[in-house]
Amino acid sequence: MKNLTSEEKLKLQFKGFLATPPLWKEKDLIRFPEFLMTEVIRDLKVDLKIPANLVLGRRIEYFFRYYIDEFSRHRTLAANLQIIQEKITLGELDFLLQDKISAEISHVELVYKFYLYDPSISTEMERWIGPNRRDSLVRKLDRLTRHQFPLLYRKETRETLKSLQIDPQEVSQKICFKAHLFLPYSQPDLKPTGVNAECISGRWLHYLKFTKREFGDHLFYLPKKENWPVDPKFNKQWLDYEEIYPQLQHLLLLKHAPLIWLKTGVDSFDRIFVVWW
Template identity: 45%
Template sequence: MKTPSLWKGDFLGLNSFELAENSTKKLLPENIQLPENLVLGKRAERFFAEAISQTNSYEIIAENIQIIHEKQTLGEFDFFLKETHCEQIFHVELVYKFYVYDPSIENELNRWIGPNRKDSLVRKINHLKNHQLPLLFREESLASLKELKLSPKKIEQKVCFKANLFVPKKLQHSSFSYINQNCIVGFWLHLNEFSAEEYAGFQFYSPKKKDWSIEPTNHHEWKNYTEINKEINYLFQHKKAALLWMKKDEHTFERFFVVWW
């Protein structure tokens, strides 16, 4: 809930879905049941659904509706919501991403990439515009929509795009085009920049990906510089960047990636 949206309003033809900060009736419960192996994106969907259920503004009509045609999965609708005061129906796609900014890439928008270089903001935007949102108007979707008593012509499409952005350490105080600056939550380094001289005095933890969205302040078991380097090297052997939480003192925490490339 605290993760900012990457943009507000319209962005490259995608309309942002926003929940007002004071829209939930109460705090989200701490005992939400989640399967241990649930991946980050699916975890985000469960929290989103819980947040919607706490509001007076929307109700969930359906979620995670797969469209299967001739034994082939064509895609999935994340959420269909009804706005309670006017009964407008929304198709909402939820995106929860971690990107790093690579200034060596030529085009500004292309510079936001996944920490392992397998993903990018532009790729996700194109997938939303060319596949996920058009699925609503495909003939193969009509039967599922009819079952839900929904008409594609009366549905408004929106994207809830939550992002955690990491920039090179030297660019931490820079401004960036296109994106919400509040999404910048940390920095990234190459391994040779993660030096004992600068970092040996602090404590660290490297969460599993499904836990990347957790606040470092909620963590209690920490490792020293030597111990965390062993974990970084293990991840590097599998070409995986390491997200680190760094505890500088009892009240100061930072988040950053050490990348393998």
């Protein structure tokens, strides 16, 4: 994507965020309802300005707020509202939103994740892990349930919300959980339960399986993490196996599992994670 301007990249990242499906559909993974982004955007004109070099998580927060303020029936009352007790930050509320029609106020927690499915783990939901095995879906859901949502009802939060004239007891709590899911490369027909199948974005494999014999006929690109939400079809510059492998090897030595875009045909693209573990 080196041939694109920063504005063009930002627009593609935002479009990728909008296109990412919710992690569950019709069935909630936790007791808090999903905040669905249901507005149909017919003319996507993006005039979004964000600070440079933002990590992906913060970038996604800017995208969500831009969507809320420009395209939805809600307005933002507060974002990243820190709750502090005696100079110690207890946590933060991601978003407080108000429906412009019903006037309902919602506390919305925003999550955007990439998870790999590891069939060797015995429990179904615990099989969804981060690319470097440092986090998991189960741990994230547990933190949301035990910490993020209860934070609304702490006395320190009530004091903070007074300035916004908001009563926590009148606030509904929702979650916007978008995700890209990756299946084992050798088992692409697996059908994991409990998650939205539309989230399956690609596959993953161990680096020893990323051989020239298997992948030598393809072209590749190693996107920066900020571009992970982007559809690979928008990339114009591609490398062959011999060119991509040194970049891949460098990251693997640092114990970083990279996401790679593959061009497998004229109009055929794929995403894979190559893992070190």
